[in-house]
Amino acid sequence: MEPIVRLNGIGKSFPGVRALSDVSVDFYPGEVHVLLGENGAGKSTLIKIIAGVYQADEGSVRVNGEEVRFKNTREAIAHGISVIHQELSVIPDLSAAENIFLGREPKLGRTGLLDRKRMNAEAQEILEGIGVKIRAGALIRNLNNADRQMVEIARAVSQNSGMVIMDEPTSSLSNKEVEALFAVIARLKKNNVAVIYISHRLKEISAVGDRITILRDGALVRTAPLSEISRDDMITLMVGRKMTQFYYRAEAAEDEVVLKVEHLTRTGAFEDVSFELKKGEILGVAGLIGAGRTEVMRAVFGADPYDAGTCTVFGRKVRFRSPREAIRTGIGLIPEDRRGQGLLLEKSVRENTSLASLSENSKHGIIDEKWEARIAKEYIGLLHTKTPGDGALVRNLSGGNQQKVVIAKWLAARSRILIMDEPTRGIDVNAKAEIYHLMKQFVERGGSIVMVSSEMPEVLGVSNRIMVMSEGRVTGFLDNKDIAEKDIMKYASQNAG
Amino acid sequence: MKQGNAAGTAGRILHDFTMPLFLLILFIVSAAFVPRFGEVGNLINVLMQITINALIATGMTFVILTGGIDLSVGSVAAVAGIVSATAANSAQGGIPLNVLIIFGTAAVVGGVCGAFNAFTISWLKVPPFVATLAMMSIARGLAYVFTDARPVFGMPEAYSWVGLGYLGIVPVMVLIMIVILAAAYLVLRRTCFGRYVFAVGSSEDVAQLSGINVRKIKAWVYILCGFLAALAGAVLSSRLQAGQPAAANGYELNAIAAVALGGTSMSGGRGGIGQTIIGLCIIGIINNALSLLGVSSYWQTIAMGVIILVAVIIDQNKE
Numbered sequence: 001m002e003p004i005v006r007l008n009g010i011g012k013s014f015p016g017v018r019a020l021s022d023v024s025v026d027f028y029p030g031e032v033h034v035l036l037g038e039n040g041a042g043k044s045t046l047i048k049i050i051a052g053v054y055q056a057d058e059g060s061v062r063v064n065g066e067e068v069r070f071k072n073t074r075e076a077i078a079h080g081i082s083v084i085h086q087e088l089s090v091i092p093d094l095s096a097a098e099n100i101f102l103g104r105e106p107k108l109g110r111t112g113l114l115d116r117k118r119m120n121a122e123a124q125e126i127l128e129g130i131g132v133k134i135r136a137g138a139l140i141r142n143l144n145n146a147d148r149q150m151v152e153i154a155r156a157v158s159q160n161s162g163m164v165i166m167d168e169p170t171s172s173l174s175n176k177e178v179e180a181l182f183a184v185i186a187r188l189k190k191n192n193v194a195v196i197y198i199s200h201r202l203k204e205i206s207a208v209g210d211r212i213t214i215l216r217d218g219a220l221v222r223t224a225p226l227s228e229i230s231r232d233d234m235i236t237l238m239v240g241r242k243m244t245q246f247y248y249r250a251e252a253a254e255d256e257v258v259l260k261v262e263h264l265t266r267t268g269a270f271e272d273v274s275f276e277l278k279k280g281e282i283l284g285v286a287g288l289i290g291a292g293r294t295e296v297m298r299a300v301f302g303a304d305p306y307d308a309g310t311c312t313v314f315g316r317k318v319r320f321r322s323p324r325e326a327i328r329t330g331i332g333l334i335p336e337d338r339r340g341q342g343l344l345l346e347k348s349v350r351e352n353t354s355l356a357s358l359s360e361n362s363k364h365g366i367i368d369e370k371w372e373a374r375i376a377k378e379y380i381g382l383l384h385t386k387t388p389g390d391g392a393l394v395r396n397l398s399g400g401n402q403q404k405v406v407i408a409k410w411l412a413a414r415s416r417i418l419i420m421d422e423p424t425r426g427i428d429v430n431a432k433a434e435i436y437h438l439m440k441q442f443v444e445r446g447g448s449i450v451m452v453s454s455e456m457p458e459v460l461g462v463s464n465r466i467m468v469m470s471e472g473r474v475t476g477f478l479d480n481k482d483i484a485e486k487d488i489m490k491y492a493s494q495n496a497g
Numbered sequence: 498m499k500q501g502n503a504a505g506t507a508g509r510i511l512h513d514f515t516m517p518l519f520l521l522i523l524f525i526v527s528a529a530f531v532p533r534f535g536e537v538g539n540l541i542n543v544l545m546q547i548t549i550n551a552l553i554a555t556g557m558t559f560v561i562l563t564g565g566i567d568l569s570v571g572s573v574a575a576v577a578g579i580v581s582a583t584a585a586n587s588a589q590g591g592i593p594l595n596v597l598i599i600f601g602t603a604a605v606v607g608g609v610c611g612a613f614n615a616f617t618i619s620w621l622k623v624p625p626f627v628a629t630l631a632m633m634s635i636a637r638g639l640a641y642v643f644t645d646a647r648p649v650f651g652m653p654e655a656y657s658w659v660g661l662g663y664l665g666i667v668p669v670m671v672l673i674m675i676v677i678l679a680a681a682y683l684v685l686r687r688t689c690f691g692r693y694v695f696a697v698g699s700s701e702d703v704a705q706l707s708g709i710n711v712r713k714i715k716a717w718v719y720i721l722c723g724f725l726a727a728l729a730g731a732v733l734s735s736r737l738q739a740g741q742p743a744a745a746n747g748y749e750l751n752a753i754a755a756v757a758l759g760g761t762s763m764s765g766g767r768g769g770i771g772q773t774i775i776g777l778c779i780i781g782i783i784n785n786a787l788s789l790l791g792v793s794s795y796w797q798t799i800a801m802g803v804i805i806l807v808a809v810i811i812d813q814n815k816e
Contacts (some may be wrong), residue, residue: 029754069632082544120702227760238639253792301706322708322710323705323706323707323708324708324709324710326708327708328708333706336708340624340700340703341700341702341704341706342706343703344695344696344699344704344766345699346766347695347696347699347766350697350698351692355692355696355703355704355707355709356707356708358689358692358693359689362688362689365688365689365690366687366688366689366690367687367689367692369687385575395719409707427809492506
């Protein structure tokens with residue numbers, strides 16, 4: 001079979017970094033080809049070269065046998081190559097049909113007026129063709145993330161794409177939505193589309209992929225059919241060494257209750273949520289996306305209001321009106337959206353580290369610069385943050401190191417309770433292990449953690465106890481001794497009614 | 498690889514120093530080709546000419562760093578000029594009293610107008626552009642209502658000391674500007690408040706979740722901007738020896754131009770007083786040089802627009 005895209009000896013350098021060297025891969029129609037590698041391994045650079053964002057310094061790209069050198073993404077799209085980005089790029093205030101045909105709208109004869117009827121009909125056909133139940137006239141604003149992604153896939157299909165590149169397509173999807181996505185991918189395969197699939201989730205990869213290419217430090221380690229590579233092999237090949245222990249679980253919690261939430265309710269978001277967090281404990285909060293977990297945590301932290309219920313922190317009844325009050329009591333929140341809510345991307349590691357404890361360590365409102373530099377350097381050392389220095393912009397760090405800076409912020413603020421919302425989302429395997437290790441250290445020193453996570457192996461591997469939520473309610477508590485994923489799934493999909 | 502690094506370093510240097518370099522070249526060219534430009538007296542002149550804009554632009558820098566904008570500064574300045582001139586008229590005092598009147602008026606008029614902006618923006622959630630556009634209209638209207646559209650004259654001789662007087666060879670006005678700029682620089686760089694201004698402009702969500710009182714920071718920024726605009730207006734009335742309801746018309750645009758020209762990001766979070774000073778100097782030198790060359794003020798306005806465009810285009814496309 002002829003490959004749709006053939007890469008031969010691709011090399012690419014950026015100032016000071018060799019991003020790719022001598023990578024040769026073939027992508028075949030009707031096949032899901034998984035790209036696996038740690039952050040910085042060169043996956044994004046490779047797909048950007050295929051998609052026309054970057055140009056290769058060395059080597060050649062052939063599409064359907066013809067050598068090409070795309071100057072921009074438009075040329076790549078014209079050759080049938082579409083990318084579904086991690087950050088969705090549909091316009092919220094246009095309908096699904098308008099997004100699908102954006103820039104190529106069908107016209108009424110030569111008048112230049114839109115042929116709305118035809119556009120909607122054709123869009124509907126395309127959506128149904130990939131097995132999606134979305135109305136073509138629906139506003140994107142009213143669709144959830146999963147449906148928005150489907151609209152993007154529909155757009156790619158409508159462009160007669162021979163190749164669809166998906167960059168971490170499941171990072172914001174619930175399990176059920178992931179299944180729907182896989183069904184769509186199966187349709188694409190049947191239509192002889194080549195799919196490049198990038199993900200860190202090994203289980204997913206085994207489920208959806210046909211062939212896998214593993215990259216490490218910009219070089220190709222191995223390309224093989226997925227059936228020939230085990231999950232352990234994937235990790236070994238990706239990191240270059242065997243990972244003996246992936247998770248760390250804290251031993252036992254003490255009896256002291258540090259955070260007690262009773263009957264917390266906000267109409268329309270969550271209802272009658274009660275839980276206790278003990279000193280030295282990691283409480284996992286499992287559930288599907290949209291179960292109300294993030295909303296509960298933000299309410300406890302004082303970022304959002306609640307209608308009824310009480311919170312007791314370190315034995316004192318509290319009702320935080322702002323995060324500031326929660327922080328003063330010793331609580332820190334590590335938000336789900338690290339780049340949007342956790343970090344000032346355009347500011348330095350130093351400024352981000354000190355942000356939550358600046359005024360407490362200042363006299364008369366004047367910043368103690370010596371203190372600031374000292375704690376920034378101290379936490380870079382303690383957390384092994386990989387950064388050129390404390391003055392480096394956070395934007396330029398990898399996901400795992402960015403997360404370490406967020407953690408450093410709360411350690412500097414002397415938080416004793418950390419609320420971590422999806423703490424390892426979008427972080428590579430090695431960095432994940434480091435984050436788990438830091439969590440373990442934190443609770444061993446008397447801290448406590450509430451960890452919201454949608455990754456089942458993580459919840460099972462790290463938590464002492466697990467609380468499961470569904471549709472805004474707590475549906476179960478599990479002592480993490482000998483439970484399995486399916487037990488959690490049972491509670492997570494339970495209709496709270 | 499080595500070549501790549503060198504190019505990267507060169508790029509970074511160019512990146513950080515485009516506008517200072519532009520200013521330096523502008524200065525050298527002006528000194529070489531414009532008669533009398535380089536004389537000490539003329540250079541002090543340039544400083545005097547940028548003083549009013551500098552005071553307003555300093556407040557504007559704080560506002561823009563939080564991601565906001567204040568269109569009401571020109572109108573607020575006019576009201577302050579009238580109030581200050583009227584107060585000086587009835588007091589008929591000496592230099593110390595008149596200085597007190599000018600700064601007192603700035604605090605009261607600027608404080609009130611700024612607090613009103615702060616209230617509508619921070620508490621009623623009106624977008625800054627709209628809120629300050631409304632204040633621009635209200636304050637300008639008040640200036641006409643107070644005066645019946647007639648300028649206020651008849652202040653004592655001592656009232657002009659701030660606007661026209663000298664300490665040694667340095668005009669009092671320029672001294673005030675230097676003190677204000679230095680203070681603003683230190684506040685932005687060395688205090689928690691300054692740091693929070695940058696944080697709010699970078700991301701309100703992050704600032705909020707890190708325990709910063711975003712509402713309070715935004716409120717103070719508009720109050721500060723109001724105060725500095727009012728101070729500029731009062732100083733202007735001292736310099737012109739008149740409180741005019743039409744004074745400082747369009748000054749908000751000059752201030753925004755200085756801030757943007759210096760390279761402060763209009764969406765907030767990046768920039769500073771240093772950048773604003775560069776912007777102020779570029780505008781001041783161009784105006785002064787064109788005047789010395791006998792170019793009419795109408796043409797100067799056109800030239801200013803073109804130069805702002807060119808400078809910002811260069812700044813945006815440096816790579």
